Amino acid sequence: MVPTAPPVGLLGADLPLGVLVVAAVVLGTVVLFVTEAIPPDVTALAVIVVLVALEPYTGVSAAEGLSGFSSPATVTVMAMYVLSDGIRRTSVIRRLGVEVAQSARGSENRLLAAVIGLTGPIAGVVNNTPVVAVFVPMVTDLANEAGVSPSKLLIPLSYASMLAGTLTLFGTATNLVASELSADLLGRPFGVFELTPVGVVVFLVGAAYLLTVGKWLLPARVPPGSRTERYEVQPYLARVLVTARSPLAGAFAQAVVEDARRDLGLDVLDVVRGGEHFVAADSDRELRARDVLTVRGDPATIQRFVELASLRRLPRATVTDAELDNPERSTLVELVVPSESALAGETVESARLRERYDATVLAVRRAGGELVRNGVGATKLRGGDALLLRTTEQAAEFLAENDDFVVTNEAFDEVMERARAGGVSRTAAVAFAVLFGVVGLAALDVLPIAVAALAGVVAMVVSGVLSPNEAYDAVNWNVVFLLAGVVPLGIALRETGAVALVADSLVAATAGLPPVAVLALFYLLTGAFANVITPVASVVLFLPVAVSTAAEAGSDPFSFALAVTFAASTAFTTPVGYQTNLMVYGPGGYRFSDYVRVGAPLQLLLAVVTSAAIALYWGL
Template structure:
């Protein structure tokens, strides 16, 4: 059978898809800006794309988009009660230094929780706990953080509200085949996938995981031995009588003074106005040439046999500490440099090193453009630590020699009871079809605000607006695929050349294709692009369309093979010191395994 040629409109849409995918992969623009640019372009090219202005902005009023906004707020309400953190504290008591127990507890707790709470905040809460427990047990955090991310992703397949992708897929399924997902419709398959994934991570996976970070000492972890030194101030030094701020502002050296030691007294450079005195010992960060120039120019003597350790910079009773952080997706620091971010002025915190995956930057730190997932090692005051946690521009993953991450705060039992009751109510109302999920979720938001579980300002701050704008911009692309006949054209190609294969093989190929797309663009974009084609292909070969909808949905939630495919993968990239290849080594076998398991599971439960 000859395949009719695609329409001009379909070719235009295919071109827009190609450009969009390139921009997503290269990250020349933020993903949300790319999506909005796509939206605008589709309207400009309306004669070909068939997308009117009203259709272009329909993504903002789409039920899936509104539901996801509500779920971010509900998840934040649960998180702020401290119940997730409290559960994490119990892990330390259970594991008692055993790597197997710690890995099992990480997977066993994260997966089920991610089925009812957005998995991004779950991973954000657990990263510092897992890292801290790994240090206490002398286990490399690299052995635990990828499993943490993968378990959260797998847990998202348990319920309709487990991930934003599920909600978008449900809305598309309703439009394409008039079959939205119910709350627990695919839970049996989600349980199977979570169990298979957990067994893989506990067995084969743990042997494929690297040990990129071996040391618990943060100065060793960030390879700072050659970049931290002590210098003593001589009587002839022009620094005598000046404050640290005056000394650094009047001279051009690529160094940072971190603290002053005067006898048994310690002054933190970020907060002290003490004048430098003869015989003071200054702790300095910089490369060898910069420190040598600083010492020669200011009559300072370098103390080569006095190494600077974590304990030197973060003594248990000292005024400052070392803090490892990462830049989350919603941070305003993304796209800035350290020079424009001015962390020292804003937070009284000095950046000692920047880690991007396995690469660590020590020199000229003010130059690189900051990216999501970058890790910082900060020398900071205790007040800076509180400010960092409050503002959320940096996610704290580890704190040296402090009780800040190890002392649990008392649970507000009233808030916990209210938040859990509201979540259970939302799930029950949606599961019993008493109200649509979007209305139930919005009602839950109102209940959380009215009862004081979350304040209105916190509710707005909890939403990942990048994801929302990405959704709103990408949803009309699926509509354009349908209206121009692009989805039908691609589906007919698959029908023509896939007719030699059984339907179950075609189903598995769609799973694999969607998963590979999700690895390089975003899960939501992969669903929007692939689902209309999958449905048309299923109808063309006489298969069950809902089976293909489920394959696409589940595949998009298992983007294991890159750090950029899923946000939680990027969150653990720096704290684990991972390389890009680590995700392929551990994720590719799991993705192939789940291609088989999920495909056969769909066939067994729903037919094909």
């Protein structure tokens, strides 16, 4: 039995001590989610520990505290990550995107329509994070080719993937958690396509907004052009000539690179000798008079290097993308630091990108739009930061496989050529057959959704689409631990009676309001919290309260559960509300206010549209 305390009063009600304890845990969890003083997944694990340690007050036993790890929602999410990765590795999504985008080249309106129209159907079934990761480089390259700022297309890409999450039960992890809560509270989980009728309305209204109002509200933060132009690094790049009297003539290239970096903080990138190029850091050759060095650094530092080493600056020798991005020597890579990256909080220097990947970071576009080109090594990395770096082709492949980064650049013409080479492979056919098989088994209730998804994982590995190691690597374990940690928080809220107390208060506060207005209120509250404490956590907090409030008010609890579920997908107003928002934050050069300006009207519009659609379709 949960110990009680003297009355504390909530609209005249007495508060048990257990409610106060759980309320304190919820408040602490929200603060940690918002401030990210520790990673969200670690916060979720801490919630388990605290709830079980305070079992006499929270009512959460050890078995219940750990139940999130065996939750069907958690298992399904793990499996869907694997299935999505199997689809991603077939390159079919990339090929489809190339073909559609090719027809839209040269027109901002057609590009915007293609981005939204293509992202939606795919992200409705496949996890939207890899879909956005695949499309970001293609959309950026097409925008630059059409002379359109990538900022005009990247937020719509993220928003479209989020809207598509409302189309099916598989659309997001949030849907799966909400379905399990609905099953526990109402004995009615969501069907695979139960969200689809209203989801289609939500997607179409959101798409119409992005193609009209949203288009005019979006800023052009990043100018179209080459990567060196978009990151404005050309003033920090120069070509210098080794003169006959320079002390560098006769010195080893590697030694020059090390001395310049140590003494001046200057990077010597490569050496041009006649028609020959070679990377200075990898060469044991001696420099000669008439060699031309490509250097990167602050303009004043470059001038000091020129004077100290008796060099001659070549003012007309502009350093372009083509000279830095040459498959025979090196390549330019753009990447984004995800919020869950182990490198978040590290500086560029302490991350040891140079040592690990033979990479020189040319510039950092901070999450928020600030460009850093001087003192790059001391820049502390944050989730959403975008980096432009120069490395080797082999190192770029390692970067693409590293979960600490999302590589977001690839030459469009090369992608198109690879995507068009050959037809659909056997592997692709098997991968899609497995995915559709999982959807079919779950939709027809042949197998529970979690078991059907696990069967799909087994089929992916047995058929050779993925190796066991690739399957394990495909899972976003941060999300899995977050899910497992917030599930017992919902149990504590119900066991202590906190849900019932809040529901009583809301029923009293909203007395006299029509049910559809109360439904819209829950939509707005859930959406607001989803922007700061993650969609999954907002569903765990608000869905039980919504269901209890509806039951006491004589409304349909299932409709209220659906409203909370849809609302959790509308974390449009902040870059941290949803992973895909953060993925486009740096590459788009966005500011926090851009998400508010474009996302807030959309969130309010969908509050009205979704509430009305639920009331009409399911009733209240």
